[in-house]
Amino acid sequence: MRRLMFLLTVCMTLILLAPRLAPFDPMRTDTTSALHPPDALHLLGTDHLGRDVLSRVLYGSQRTLFVAGSAATTALLIGVLLGMALSGWPVVRRLLMPLITALLALPSLLLALVLLTVWGQSLAPLIAALIVPQVPVVAQTIQSAIRPLAAADYVTASRSSGAARHQVLRWHIWPNLMPFVQRYAGILFSQMLFQAGALSLLGLGGEVGIPDWGAMLADGRQSFLYAPWTVLAPGLLMVGCVVGVNWVLNRDQNRG
Amino acid sequence: MIPRLAATLLTVWLALTLTFVLLRLVPGDAIAAQFEGSANPQAAELKRAALGLDQTPLMQYVSYWAGLLRGDFGVSLASGLPVTEILAQRWPSTLLLTGSSMVFAVVLGASMGMIAGWGKGWTARLAALYSALALSIPSYWTATLALLLLGRWFANPAYSLLPAAIIGIHSGGVIAQVFGASLRDIRTADYIRVAHAKGLSQRAVLGRHALRPALAPVVMVIALQTGYLMSGTIITEMIFQRAGVGLLLRDAVLGQDYPVVQGIIVILTVLYVMLTFAAEMCVWWLDPRVRDLSWADAAA
Numbered sequence A: 001m002r003r004l005m006f007l008l009t010v011c012m013t014l015i016l017l018a019p020r021l022a023p024f025d026p027m028r029t030d031t032t033s034a035l036h037p038p039d040a041l042h043l044l045g046t047d048h049l050g051r052d053v054l055s056r057v058l059y060g061s062q063r064t065l066f067v068a069g070s071a072a073t074t075a076l077l078i079g080v081l082l083g084m085a086l087s088g089w090p091v092v093r094r095l096l097m098p099l100i101t102a103l104l105a106l107p108s109l110l111l112a113l114v115l116l117t118v119w120g121q122s123l124a125p126l127i128a129a130l131i132v133p134q135v136p137v138v139a140q141t142i143q144s145a146i147r148p149l150a151a152a153d154y155v156t157a158s159r160s161s162g163a164a165r166h167q168v169l170r171w172h173i174w175p176n177l178m179p180f181v182q183r184y185a186g187i188l189f190s191q192m193l194f195q196a197g198a199l200s201l202l203g204l205g206g207e208v209g210i211p212d213w214g215a216m217l218a219d220g221r222q223s224f225l226y227a228p229w230t231v232l233a234p235g236l237l238m239v240g241c242v243v244g245v246n247w248v249l250n251r252d253q254n255r256g
Numbered sequence B: 001m002i003p004r005l006a007a008t009l010l011t012v013w014l015a016l017t018l019t020f021v022l023l024r025l026v027p028g029d030a031i032a033a034q035f036e037g038s039a040n041p042q043a044a045e046l047k048r049a050a051l052g053l054d055q056t057p058l059m060q061y062v063s064y065w066a067g068l069l070r071g072d073f074g075v076s077l078a079s080g081l082p083v084t085e086i087l088a089q090r091w092p093s094t095l096l097l098t099g100s101s102m103v104f105a106v107v108l109g110a111s112m113g114m115i116a117g118w119g120k121g122w123t124a125r126l127a128a129l130y131s132a133l134a135l136s137i138p139s140y141w142t143a144t145l146a147l148l149l150l151g152r153w154f155a156n157p158a159y160s161l162l163p164a165a166i167i168g169i170h171s172g173g174v175i176a177q178v179f180g181a182s183l184r185d186i187r188t189a190d191y192i193r194v195a196h197a198k199g200l201s202q203r204a205v206l207g208r209h210a211l212r213p214a215l216a217p218v219v220m221v222i223a224l225q226t227g228y229l230m231s232g233t234i235i236t237e238m239i240f241q242r243a244g245v246g247l248l249l250r251d252a253v254l255g256q257d258y259p260v261v262q263g264i265i266v267i268l269t270v271l272y273v274m275l276t277f278a279a280e281m282c283v284w285w286l287d288p289r290v291r292d293l294s295w296a297d298a299a300a
Helices: A003-015 A055-090 A090-105 A107-121 A122-148 A151-159 A165-201 A213-220 A229-255 B001-025 B030-034 B041-051 B057-070 B085-116 B121-136 B139-155 B162-187 B190-197 B202-240 B245-254 B259-288 B289-299
Strands: none
Touching: A003 A055, A055 A090, A055 A122, A055 A165, A055 A213, A055 A229, A055 B001, A090 A122, A090 B001, A107 A122, A107 A165, A107 B001, A107 B202, A107 B245, A122 A165, A151 A165, A151 B030, A151 B041, A165 A213, A165 A229, A165 B121, A165 B139, A165 B202, A213 A229, A229 B057, A229 B121, A229 B139, A229 B190, B001 B057, B001 B259, B030 B041, B041 B139, B085 B121, B085 B162, B085 B202, B085 B245, B121 B245, B162 B202, B190 B202, B202 B245, B202 B259, B245 B259
């Protein structure tokens, strides 16, 4: 857990200090210095509207990481509970499994597209549009992770000695499921980060002008052939975040 | 077998009904956009009546299924062309891209997974690094970088498989991850130690004892990745500028062209259901241990 706390502290400091660290206003456009390559003044160059890329990635981290983090946490919470309910109670499985398979068959971007057009484009609908298509995936994954655990003799023993379903889930299944959930949390975080970026590429992720790594990638698509710095910085940060989070979650586990 | 088939049909019906309802939750329709600012408000009403959009949602739903069961997907609200005709134009490109990506992914994933799960030393570590990286980088970023670095080659028809290779690298990482993990688990199983102890060569142990059960989760992940790539074509086709089903789906959702969206979803859902069913059959054949379980599960 120490590594996790350390990484979280560093990230939170950077995110919270973004307004102080950023050398420029991330929204200030200056068409006279558009697509300026990195130099001493603009350390990471400027984008097609002359906005400072460094300031934008610093400010953008706030929105990007908040969206991915809260979507991943909520989807994990609902999905794990749902997955446990599905494997514990056959009634729940019989009622909900058809719906879950149907949702799995629909492209997640279709669901997100429709939700975003119905609810409008702002922060809360964006997070919801990331969560809704993901919950069935998490529930399904958790359910198949529980299956081999539920076959253990001590589960049968506990059930036949009169333990209720929720007690078996809490005291026999959950402790063995925990390591998997921890590893899965990292994967889920990266998927939410990427999916938010994909929505931005479709022109649905962000609000106009507000900095966000996905939106920066989308903006940079017009100019990246002659100004690659506009897509390199947000992309590298995305990859760095994902590698960092997964490293911490997996390392902790290996140490036990 | 029969309960399995019924569940499959229920899935397809639910997915299509969900799509039908979801699309109609969005306010406005395609006709309003076409006649926006038109001097003749009656023209829009006439067009709606001609397309059956003036009926209640329930009636539209009934006639949608009546058409679907006859194999009639309706006409596009935007262009007036039959949906089947539009789909026939767009599907080959998407199928080609997804199919060739999966070929790359399976070849890459199988070899890297084998090295990571069965090998030793730095080659195994390198293979594990590949799958970790493939999972940590969004495919649209790799695609953007590839366009940046290899831009000239994309214009060359001799390299038309380049987009497929780039997408394949990422799906291959997922396959390698699952294959490597399942091989590592099996490697320590008692029956593998017995096989080693009775003097079988590495190759014989792998081929005769380890490979078959290790492949079961891989088959499942290949099916899921194929479905994932199919629905992910929205992004890949946008980046590589290929006129396939993905772009069609995006434009149809944004333009509220219900029949086109529904037509695409019918095919996607049926493909997904068929893929997972085929994968389950493969697993059943590959790993005899799941046979008892899956039948007990179905009976419960």
